[in-house]
Amino acid sequence: MRNVLPWREPVQLDGTMGEPLARGRFGEYGGRYAPESLVEACREVDEAFREAWADPGFRGALARLLAVHAGRPTPLTPALRLSQALGVRLYLKREDLTHTGSHKINNVLGQALLATRMGRRRLIAETGAGQHGVATATAAALLGLEATVFMGERDIERQALNVFRMRMLGAEVVPVTSGSRTLKDATSEAMRHWVGATGDSHYCIGSVVGPDPYPWMVREFQRVIGEEARAQCAAELRAGVPDHVVACVGGGSNAAGTFAGFADTQARLVGVEAEGGAGAARGRLGVLHGCRSLFLQDGDGQITEAHSVAAGLDYPGVGPEHAHLRDLGRARYVTVTDEEALAAAVRLARTEGIVPALESAHALAWVIRAAGDGDLPAGSTVLMTLSGRGDKDVSTFKELL
Template sequence: MADPGSTGRFGRFGGRYVPESLVPACEQLESGFRAAWADPAFRAGLARTLALHAGRPTPVTPALRLSAELGLTLLLKREDLTHTGSHKINNVLGQAMLAKRMGKTRLLAETGAGQHGVASATAAALLGLECVVYMGERDMRRQELNVFRMELLGATVVAVRNGSRTLKDACTEALRGWVTQVDEAHYCVGSVMGPHPYPWMVREFQRVVGEEARQQCAALLPQGRPDVVVACVGGGSNAAGTFAGFVDTDARLVGVEAAGGAAVSRGAPGVLHGYRSQVLQDEHGQILEAHSISAGLDYPGIGPEHAHLADIGRAEYPSVTDAEVVEAVLRLARTEGIVPALESAHALAWVLRAAGTPQLPTGCSVLVTLSGRGDKDGAQLVALRRDGARSGALRRDAAGTPR
């Protein structure tokens, strides 16, 4: 997980597949990022802003009760405790500071679950930039609270009514918007996807998650590092940032996808939104729709570096169902007093399923990145409960008695 060079290639994945009109903008961005990332003053300014405004470092919390139930040591990297409630703020503050350094006056962003949009609106307000967020109409209904938060922070939220009206279509519209505004606007991509340099740049801005966790695990675990590192994956930015801190160890790396997406196991190599990766597509190369209970994971592709890590066998990418995700939310809430985002609950759901099996044998140590908090999903969970839910989990009281 190093610098992919000017080609932006991770093995056979990555690259830059954009209209000719965007090539200069991508090249300018790569040059600007390389200069900023090599500048100690920029790095120090970002670290200071992350500490004072975003609340870094976030803790690693031992999940004591759940660990006892599962027969393993479970540690939680608490990105849910950052300002705005998710890991997205790490990347967005970096890109917003870079955009201002490059003379841009406007941020363009796409969002699914709304957390990247909220983080973009937050950073824009902090730095005095305009902000336009593209969001699928369906996701806007699922995440009304985050739409309100973006607008409260001064952002313009553009409803995308094309296609499935979800994250994939929001990405498409944001790219189209960038074509017409390249001189004054910076496209603030929310995950490790898009044309080079975005997958590399976003991973570097999220690297802070893994580097912090590595130091914290060294102080908490007798062996100094976890046996298994787990994070949810849509595009995969929280997983990429976490994995970057452990890729040079012998820890297993596990990125958990939504069963209705699962680009690694069900996809094939293809080009989407400016990069080559594993993509859900039919025999004619037409992009298929992904599904997930979480608005942030219903994306038909995966970041190219994740596709490469799977290709070389360094990371594995299982999937979990919506019902398992809902069960994981309830289990963590009632054992540890933490309500995770539906996205983050994918990682935990795999741990619950694998505990006590050869995948996660008794006595092993597991680090799970909680990429976000579940406040934003409250209305969706209430609706599931009211409508009978996808899982019986939401229809039990605290004692486990069916209602």
């Protein structure tokens, strides 16, 4: 049975999705639950990011890289045929059209510039679907840095194309054989490795998770999605903002970046999780990977494994700011099954000529379902972030379809 939180009336909250409270808190979530050996490293990242984010020179350099290397701004594409079939006006924010094929490049270019500013010569990263690993390897090659990417053995098998891309770009890909051999375990191994490498390496976390300042910093680097979409919707829609803003959620970086552009509007924010990895919809309060948030747990409080056909959603929790938005009622978190996501991917391919990443297909699956059962009223305007393209998932499509 799906665990779906009910709608609440949209609210405008001053300060929502602004700077976190003291000690990196979003309400009761967040914080810096790091081993003693990493506390100083996190503090250094925090200070460096605050200084850089206040520096017009840093932000200008990042904006230029996003434009000339990543290909921003990405377009807002009306899904005309699918909209007609569903009875809603669906617009796709096309992060699949960025260089490397997903939203991950936005955050990684920011963190790579920050690492260079801090005098670090190597990037450490974790990856599930491989898109964050590819983006990290790309940024490292661009800026003359080394890159070490930790990836679960299971994900290496199902994301072979991205593994090849990382290695071609010069990155070292380290297989992780512990636990479920997926994203959770890759993150754990990357953090362990960082403990002994803080002097010359920067840990480039790929989502809005981890110890402070990472959830806030990654969201700020991804905010470009929401800000661009807000301006594009203002030009495209009579009302200026869509009725609903939808994005898939694993850790939640593409959703956080998208939501940041609309948090102060009346748009309803919807995060779509995998049925087998629903941290926001089904998780309980706990601590993992340096932050306090909502995680899937057993009766003894041990973190349980997540399961998703989309490697990037195969994570047993959600970023702390998403947990806070859920509690506030500012965002609603829903789930879809593997089968729904696969069907949605095929439908988008055959109606709009776009093959989405399986992660993004989860968001689309909810739009299709909600339009059919009345959860999306006829005539609604819907902005959906298409966070990545489906090249990486071809082997999964071939096996399951």
